[in-house]
Amino acid sequence: MSITDNMAAAPAPPVLQAQGVTMVFGGLTALNNVSLSLGKGEIVGLIGPNGAGKTTFFNCLTGLYLPSRGRVLLDGSQLAADPSKVTIAGVARTFQNIRLFPNMTVLENVMVGRHSRMRQDPISTLLRLPAFHRGERAARERSRELLEFVGLTRAEHEVARNLPYGDQRRLEIARALATDPKVLLLDEPTAGMNPQETEATRQLIFAIRDTGVSVVVIEHDIKFIFGLCDKVSVLVQGELLVEGTPEVVRADPRVVEAYLGKPPEEVEADVRAASTEHDTRGEA
Amino acid sequence: MTILNRFSGSGALGRHLKPAHAKPLTAAGGVLAVVAALLPWVTFLLGDGAYPAKATLQFFDAPFAVEGYRLHVLLLGLAALVVTFVAKTPGRGRVLRALGWGVFAISLISAVFITGRGGGLGAITAADGVTAFGSIVGVVAGLLIVLGAKAGHLDDIPEWSTDLPRWAAYLALVVAFVGVLYLVASMLTAGGTGGASNPYAGPIFLAFLGMAGGLLGALNGLGVVRWISALSEKHRAFSIVVLLVCALALPLTSAGNEYWMTVATTIGVYAATAIGLNIVVGLAGLLDLGYVAFMGIGAFVAANLSGAAAAKVGIDLPFPLAALLAAAIAGVIGAIVGSPTLRVRGDYLAIVTLAFGEIFTKSAQNNIGGLTGGSNAIPGIPNVEVAGTAFNEPITVLGADLPGGVLYYFMIVLVVGAIMAVFANLKNSRIGRAWIAIREDEDAARAMGIKTGKAKILAFLAGATLAGLAGAIFAHKLSTSSYESFKFLESVTLLAAVILGGMGTIPGAVLGASLLFVLPEKLREFDEYRLLVFGLALILIMRFRPQGLMPDRVRRAELAGETAGGKSIEEEEELVVEHEHEAPGPKGGKA
Numbered sequence: 001m002s003i004t005d006n007m008a009a010a011p012a013p014p015v016l017q018a019q020g021v022t023m024v025f026g027g028l029t030a031l032n033n034v035s036l037s038l039g040k041g042e043i044v045g046l047i048g049p050n051g052a053g054k055t056t057f058f059n060c061l062t063g064l065y066l067p068s069r070g071r072v073l074l075d076g077s078q079l080a081a082d083p084s085k086v087t088i089a090g091v092a093r094t095f096q097n098i099r100l101f102p103n104m105t106v107l108e109n110v111m112v113g114r115h116s117r118m119r120q121d122p123i124s125t126l127l128r129l130p131a132f133h134r135g136e137r138a139a140r141e142r143s144r145e146l147l148e149f150v151g152l153t154r155a156e157h158e159v160a161r162n163l164p165y166g167d168q169r170r171l172e173i174a175r176a177l178a179t180d181p182k183v184l185l186l187d188e189p190t191a192g193m194n195p196q197e198t199e200a201t202r203q204l205i206f207a208i209r210d211t212g213v214s215v216v217v218i219e220h221d222i223k224f225i226f227g228l229c230d231k232v233s234v235l236v237q238g239e240l241l242v243e244g245t246p247e248v249v250r251a252d253p254r255v256v257e258a259y260l261g262k263p264p265e266e267v268e269a270d271v272r273a274a275s276t277e278h279d280t281r282g283e284a
Numbered sequence: 285m286t287i288l289n290r291f292s293g294s295g296a297l298g299r300h301l302k303p304a305h306a307k308p309l310t311a312a313g314g315v316l317a318v319v320a321a322l323l324p325w326v327t328f329l330l331g332d333g334a335y336p337a338k339a340t341l342q343f344f345d346a347p348f349a350v351e352g353y354r355l356h357v358l359l360l361g362l363a364a365l366v367v368t369f370v371a372k373t374p375g376r377g378r379v380l381r382a383l384g385w386g387v388f389a390i391s392l393i394s395a396v397f398i399t400g401r402g403g404g405l406g407a408i409t410a411a412d413g414v415t416a417f418g419s420i421v422g423v424v425a426g427l428l429i430v431l432g433a434k435a436g437h438l439d440d441i442p443e444w445s446t447d448l449p450r451w452a453a454y455l456a457l458v459v460a461f462v463g464v465l466y467l468v469a470s471m472l473t474a475g476g477t478g479g480a481s482n483p484y485a486g487p488i489f490l491a492f493l494g495m496a497g498g499l500l501g502a503l504n505g506l507g508v509v510r511w512i513s514a515l516s517e518k519h520r521a522f523s524i525v526v527l528l529v530c531a532l533a534l535p536l537t538s539a540g541n542e543y544w545m546t547v548a549t550t551i552g553v554y555a556a557t558a559i560g561l562n563i564v565v566g567l568a569g570l571l572d573l574g575y576v577a578f579m580g581i582g583a584f585v586a587a588n589l590s591g592a593a594a595a596k597v598g599i600d601l602p603f604p605l606a607a608l609l610a611a612a613i614a615g616v617i618g619a620i621v622g623s624p625t626l627r628v629r630g631d632y633l634a635i636v637t638l639a640f641g642e643i644f645t646k647s648a649q650n651n652i653g654g655l656t657g658g659s660n661a662i663p664g665i666p667n668v669e670v671a672g673t674a675f676n677e678p679i680t681v682l683g684a685d686l687p688g689g690v691l692y693y694f695m696i697v698l699v700v701g702a703i704m705a706v707f708a709n710l711k712n713s714r715i716g717r718a719w720i721a722i723r724e725d726e727d728a729a730r731a732m733g734i735k736t737g738k739a740k741i742l743a744f745l746a747g748a749t750l751a752g753l754a755g756a757i758f759a760h761k762l763s764t765s766s767y768e769s770f771k772f773l774e775s776v777t778l779l780a781a782v783i784l785g786g787m788g789t790i791p792g793a794v795l796g797a798s799l800l801f802v803l804p805e806k807l808r809e810f811d812e813y814r815l816l817v818f819g820l821a822l823i824l825i826m827r828f829r830p831q832g833l834m835p836d837r838v839r840r841a842e843l844a845g846e847t848a849g850g851k852s853i854e855e856e857e858e859l860v861v862e863h864e865h866e867a868p869g870p871k872g873g874k875a
Contacts, residue, residue, distance in 0.1 A: 108717060
């Protein structure tokens with residue numbers, strides 16, 4: 001929990017800003033006027049009960065949905081409603097249900113992440129000119145660095161589908177990092193992990209933050225979020241309920257109430273139980 | 285399902301067998317195979333003359349004159365005996381299994397054929413005081429060997445070291461590729477030309493396939509196939525040169541006459557097209573059911589630019605230029621057709637491409653714009669000429685007389701080689717990875733910054749360009765270009781070639797195209813049945829080898845459920861069951 005030093009640092013100008021994002025599906029308002037601001041090197045958590053609109057908000061940030069109202073800015077310029085353009089602009093993501101390229105090797109998966117950061121013209125590709133080899137080598141080296149960073153060097157040539165669960169999650173993070181993001185969005189990075197793996201993930205996210213990447217995390221595991229994030233936003237029924245440091249959020253009676261009116265310890269147990277159902281039910 | 289399991293010996297029957305049964309079973313099977321080869325196979329003289337190698341008591345009339353398919357049964361049987369008793373090679377179980385299936389296939393094909401011809405089972409048992417149990421004994425022998433192999437331990441395919449001195453590696457590669465050349469030449473000519481003049485072409489060819497399959501399976505079990513492919517990977521440049529030389533040497537083999545050169549050229553054209561389709565289907569995962577239309581576009585463009593009298597556009601361009609234009613136009617149309625399909629996925633994409641294929645055929649049939657000649661086709665396309673030599677003329681190179689059509693064959697070999705290089709270079713590049721990523725998970729690919737629309741159009745463009753080029757050669761070779769050559773059935777056959785051979789691999793596409801376009805030639809005599817046999821063969825192959833004949837490393841893992849050691853999951857499970865039996869514990873339950 002000792003992240004107070006970090007909070008004390010001077011506030012940097014926001015990297016990612018969501019301003020009054022509203023998302024309406026037919027007659028259903030999934031998100032109502034949600035704002036979020038993320039500084040450079042900050043870790044922001046997004047929590048809330050099932051159906052609160054966390055994933056919808058995520059999809060607005062990653063360009064999968066175009067918000068009905070409001071806008072999302074990266075370094076002051078608006079993001080397009082197109083996932084590939086959002087990624088190219090510098091917002092990378094992982095998926096709640098792991099979505100690797102299962103039949104490609106670990107290294108190839110990460111190299112796909114380099115796609116938008118490398119150039120290859122058709123002539124040098126077809127004729128295997130030196131320019132092609134230079135580009136490939138650079139992409140391969142960067143990918144290997146990232147695999148080393150997440151600790152998957154040994155599995156480089158394995159087919160992704162054969163990796164253990166925790167390694168698949170880490171590979172997804174390495175693949176997202178390969179797009180050289182300014183902001184990394186993690187959708188339930190510890191779902192299905194045991195305590196050791198969860199702790200390793202926490203350390204990994206800190207390490208990512210230390211490279212200057214800002215991180216947004218959706219999680220059900222409240223203890224994990226409070227131990228990780230500089231700021232926490234609580235979404236309830238599509239609206240932003242509370243926003244602030246973990247201490248502020250934890251102490252806020254509305255948050256406690258939103259989680260079934262129980263003290264935090266019990267809330268946590270509840271949410272854990274709920275998260276097991278989560279995969280099958282999905283969110284609005 | 286259970287019947288098929290039983291049939292393949294991997295089901296209940298396989299489980300009742302104990303390792304102790306292995307040796308007696310394979311030994312008995314081997315002996316029976318040898319006996320079968322020496323027994324008579326037919327009780328009567330077939331109407332069209334004796335079945336090849338006079339399937340009667342010929343061995344006793346003319347000792348050591350066992351030939352044809354019976355020689356193959358004999359050799360496979362002897363090999364099974366040698367592997368059982370003398371050379372206890374690693375991977376023995378797999379070798380025996382392949383040999384057994386070979387004996388079984390050859391015998392079954394002959395049995396079915398003779399029974400059909402003779403009008404009943406009397407033809408392969410006993411009739412009019414003559415006995416001929418050869419085929420039945422052969423079938424039993426094959427099954428016994430397979431069962432014996434399954435009863436024993438199916439060990440891993442051994443890995444052989446590729447750390448050889450350079451000369452040894454080169455020698456091994458040359459021997460292997462010359463072997464492949466010999467096999468290809470024998471397979472092309474096996475059974476001779478199909479048709480009324482040679483009613484036995486079909487069964488002889490199929491039996492030869494049984495032999496070739498058994499042999500290759502055995503070599504695979506020995507780890508030789510893997511070893512050679514690892515060696516050729518290591519010495520890539522050398523392998524390409526040798527392979528090219530071997531391909532160009534085909535006219536010097538038994539396949540060196542005009543007829544086989546024509547067949548080989550046609551196969552080459554379809555192989556080139558199949559590799560193009562492999563980009564669209566195998567790499568990018570876009571199911572295209574109208575692909576042959578692009579080949580048609582290439583053919584009609586080339587026909588119109590060839591100076592043929594019947595062509596509306598009377599321009600006479602030199603062939604290389606016309607071929608490039610044909611490829612370019614097909615590619616552009618491919619991109620145009622591809623763009624509206626970006627919003628549809630999977631089944632819907634297949635329907636849209638199917639519709640495009642139909643639009644093309646119908647337009648060509650109705651002579652839209654007078655460009656296709658309608659039902660009259662565009663005949664009289666002149667032969668390609670270089671320095672006054674037309675490509676259909678026989679030539680003499682360094683004192684060797686080569687048959688007519690050999691220049692077309694040389695051209696298609698070079699074109700297929702170039703297209704292989706294009707495919708390989710695209711596959712292992714930024715765009716190739718993007719295609720595969722789209723095939724694997726389109727949403728995740730977009731989240732990685734891949735502009736999926738652009739990548740898909742590029743896949744259509746690349747595939748259509750290659751098909752257009754192949755079409756241009758096709759038109760000149762046939763000297764006519766008709767809509768009939770580019771119907772839906774051709775698209776399906778091409779797709780089947782890609783899937784049968786193994787999605788996403790080059791040798792797979794070439795092998796698939798060869799098989800699918802040679803089989804109908806050989807089965808001509810069985811006109812009314814040939815599509816039936818063809819379909820049946822496809823079903824069987826897809827049931828027993830869903831990953832294709834020459835699968836991609838990962839395709840193999842996905843569809844055959846193979847583990848890293850090259851074993852199937854079924855086999856692994858069987859191993860586990862065995863271990864549970866060996867170790868008495870709470871789990872070791874009933875058999």
